[in-house]
Amino acid sequence: EAGVTQFPSHSVIEKGQTVTLRCDPISGHDNLYWYRRVMGKEIKFLLHFVKESKQDESGMPNNRFLAERTGGTYSTLKVQPAELEDSGVYFCASSQSGRWDNEQFFGPGTRLTVL
Amino acid sequence: QKEVEQNSGPLSVPEGAIASLNCTYSDRVSQSFFWYRQYSGKSPELIMSIYSNGDKEDGRFTAQLNKASQYVSLLIRDSQPSDSATYLCAVIGGTSYGKLTFGQGTILTVHP
Secondary structure: OOOOEEEOOEEEEOOOOOEEEEEEOOOOOOEEEEEEEOOOOOOEEEEEEEOOEEEEOOOOOOOOEEEEOHHHOOEEEEEOOOOHHHOEEEEEEEEOOOOOOOOOEEOOOEEEEEO | OOOEEEOOOOEEEEOOOOEEEEEEEOOOOOOEEEEEEEOOOOOOEEEEEEOOOEEEEEOOEEEEEEOOOOEEEEEEOOOOHHHOEEEEEEEEOOOOOOOEEEOOOEEEEEEO
């Protein structure tokens, strides 16, 4: 069974540009999460989808971040316009439906560098 | 006070020894606890989940949970150099719907 995949693995952009990150969860996993690790800090929650619906977006830093999950399959996270403080590693995780505290499996992450 | 606290380490143990990793959490109604291992530059890899007080064993790993003390630990028996990594404690709080709150991680080094 394929794990969570993310694309791209690295992205280097200039401040003010737009970047879109993609996450493909494990097949059949209804729950999809985005997390971020900024240099020197712990991994922080961004948001949670259940199928195509946003269950919790309390961790989204501001309105420059837009997440979508059309059709309840893959998800995208767009940052527009990017700022220096957006640099970090963005992880996606997925879990099965049913219990809300099911185990979450992480993708390899996208390392975003904003210059 | 941080929601989830771990000693950042590094924790250094000799090969074959028991490594003990500790984590405390502040949300008293937290119900679900996870240990992840993260090698440098890689993604977090789930090692153990624990939901009830007591011990849970899986191979060389034992997770221990004490909700009264708000404490969860991970023991690694017969530590191997390949166990050298950062170990992340993660908690789902009582009012969270699946949101994991992570500690800063403990760096473990197992030396031959």
